[in-house]
Amino acid sequence: MQFYKSDLLQYISGSISDTNLLEQLTELGLEVDQSKKEKNDLLIKLDLTPNRGDCFSLIGIARDICAVNNLKLKLPKFKKQQQKLDSKKTVSVDKSACSSYLGQIIKLKSKGKTPQHIKKTLKAADIGQVNPIVDITNYVMLHTGQPLHAFDNKKIGKKIYVKFPSKRTKLKLLDGASHEITKDFLTISDEKEVIALAGIMGCANSEVDETTQEIFLESACFEPSSIRGNARKLGFQSEASLRFERGVDKEIQEYAINFAAQLYAEIFGGDFSKIFKQSKNHKAKKISISKEFIDSRLGTEIPSAKVIKLLKALEFKVESKRNSMELTCPSHRYDIEIKEDIIEEIARIIGYDNLPSKRLKLLASSPEDTSIEKEKLSKDIFVNAGFNEVINYAFVDSSFVQILGLNNDSIQLANPMSSNQDVMRPSLIPGLLSNFEYNFNRGTQKFRIFEVGNVFTKEESWKSLAGLLFFDKSSSDWSGSFQSSFYDLRKSLDMFFSRLNIEPIYKKTSANHLHPGMSAEIKMKTKSIGNIGVLHPVIQKKLKLPEIVLFEINLDSIKLPKINAIAQPPKFPGSERDLSFLVSKEIPANDFIKELKKAGGINLRSVSVIDVYQGKGIDESLKSITFRLFWQSTGATLEDKEVDQRVENQINHAAKIFNAKLRS
């Protein structure tokens, strides 16, 4: 809603400075979006909330300003025009959708011109001038909030129906656009056809123009429920639908039609028919509220006299009862329905800033969501490991997902912003790769990035954690400390798992987007929780990317560590042995370690790999792998004999299981 201060002041008996006016509007909840000084006047643009349909009018805004300043609202009176024109019209109304319908036939005596002050008001409101007939309807609407519609009376029939159509109907609106409407569009029709979409826009078939000599002026109150959503279905919002959707004063129709009639009389000169009227009685809303309720909700005591005074200023009728007040709501406040609405009215007029504040002494505790804790911990661990966190949009390009071969199961958005954000991400990998591309093209050579976020498939959604490692070796510095092999990323991941007290198993299988020889599935017991590996060379080539290492795991499938007692470290000295085996290079180290542990007895504390060798001096199908084994007992010093026996067992076991030979 946009208007000049001078137009508003017509309704206010008293003066108010520009600064005060602007401040008060915002403090009343009628937020000033912009204001501009213009030749002795002030242009004001309000950003109105959907509940205040009444303030899509100068009178509505003036009411609030008067109430807060304790000023009187100056409402001009309009008399009915002398009704000399004896024309026939019958009006038949669906009263469930239209609580009152008023129409008047006006025979225009001369060619009128839109006066300057009307032009100014329309311009302020950003409503284009059409012709004097239409300009007057818009002008009255801006003042009263009541949308009016003028039909060319020669183009419409004698019978007017306000009704829902019985079938789908094609029509052409005033803006020239053709639409097909369904049965839930309320229409104004005559005997033959639809002549207007009620509360939204007139049809071209009944349009007024410069040659129009007789109009049928409509001033109606359509129920918001019969208008809501319909304009949007057609893809626009009109000044009328904007107001009807929010609710128009049920008692203003006659005032508005008389206001307009007077203008037609002044500008065109005219003969007026009687007002054809169909309306149902509406009951004013009543709300009962007690002082206790008001005080308890606002957290302070407000004298009843003050409450009564300010509610009266807002045009509520107040009847004091023994323990409560009986309020009758003014018809223009469509939004007021319950006691809490009255609380807001009281708070609004007193001023939110003038109400007290009080410390809340409430402790409510219930266990925290572990998922949030886990997310926080994951971020902490990766940031401490030198990774940079990124946050990407949750929607990605489906064709990118396809190139990566990630998932055919991603969910399509019905109304994406653009085709490169058309599906919900089934994985965090596309986002990380985009981040890589963006930064690599801008000269970044070292990447350790990660993201935590939800990913989605048609069946489910889960919280995912993914990371990317890359280092452009040509930019290596003297220290050579930054490395980016598969193992470097796995080390970070192992550290993460170790912090969570989890021992996952890496199993060589391949995801579509990873190098089959340099990737692993990450498993906990038998459950797959993610993967890690080098980006598949084919994808590297297709996307012109270098050799990047990636991982992604399902955070939901990981539990936070339980708190365990701290075990006392053994006091007795341990015993260390190194064993080198020759074994098929296909045997994963992890499987070998598992078997060595099996044969090593309970005192075997650790098995580490100190050397792996393939090449000269060794058969092509074999590798040499050297383990360092460490035994320690919690009860006594281990004797060499005992350890020797264990080593013997291990050597035999490895020979049996893996056909491994001890290297001399």
Place this chain on the structure above:
Amino acid sequence: MDLAQEKKSFLSKFKEADSQDSLNSLKIQYLGKKGILSSLMSQLSNAPAEKKPELGKSINKFKSLIEESISSSLEKIEQSALNEQLSNEAIDVTLPLSPDVGSYHPISLIANEISNYFKNKGYVLREGPEIESEYFNFSALNIPENHPARDMHDTFYFDNGNLLRTHTSPVQIRSMELESPPLKILCPGKVFRCDSDQTHTPMFHQVEGLVVDKDINFAHLKNEILEFIESFFKDNPKVRFRPSYFPFTEPSVEVDIKGENGWLEIMGCGMVHPNVLKNVGLSPEVYSGFAFGMGIERMTMLRYQISDIRMLFENDLRFVIKG
């Protein structure tokens, strides 16, 4: 053997001994089992009785002389060898390194700060799904279909009628359905609206708080917000509460702080609408509550003086914030 002669001979040999090896062999030559000192001692037994004490003393003195001279020389040599080793091993301590400094995304930093603040005030963190049903995102929050309030939310839909949540408020409903008052929760998370310009991105983050109990009132809400603002904005800005409209609160409030160029909107809040309480089976006659919500991007932009929200999602690693 003549003691004086031996002493003179030792001194001249000692003078020439300049390495660890020569000093050690000198030590063996004089102090070893078959060394000169032990010969001198054996001579002592043949000496006349009256001369024995005198001679004994002189031999001991000679022994001390040998021991001290050799050990002090050895020490000097060791010291200079050590000095040489240390100076050879010296490194350039100024060579530049590039440590792998990790970083949180600025949105995470601010979300954490806000979450921690409210956690310390006894709020419990809650989260909910990003793909929501119409019911949780709108209907349960007193936003009926076709209501103009839905215009405030440009919603992403899926073909099955579900949607991407347009605010974190559905988590309120889910929490109230599961837990009973007193309730004090904070819900951070991603939200989505079809909108993109300098101040809007189709995905952004919100954090929303909800308190429900008996006798919760507007004064409590005001205080909670004022204390938060005082903590978050270190320069103690002027605060304005003004009426607004959210279908799920009544009264509804918009909170502004005074910046250099006028008032800045920072959050919305209000008393929980009785229809919302009814929708989760709580009687508005018995319970009341307040809710507040803010955009984390907005708070991040204010904190780090970022003017274009889209920058936050470019993830340009040159603009990493350390802290």
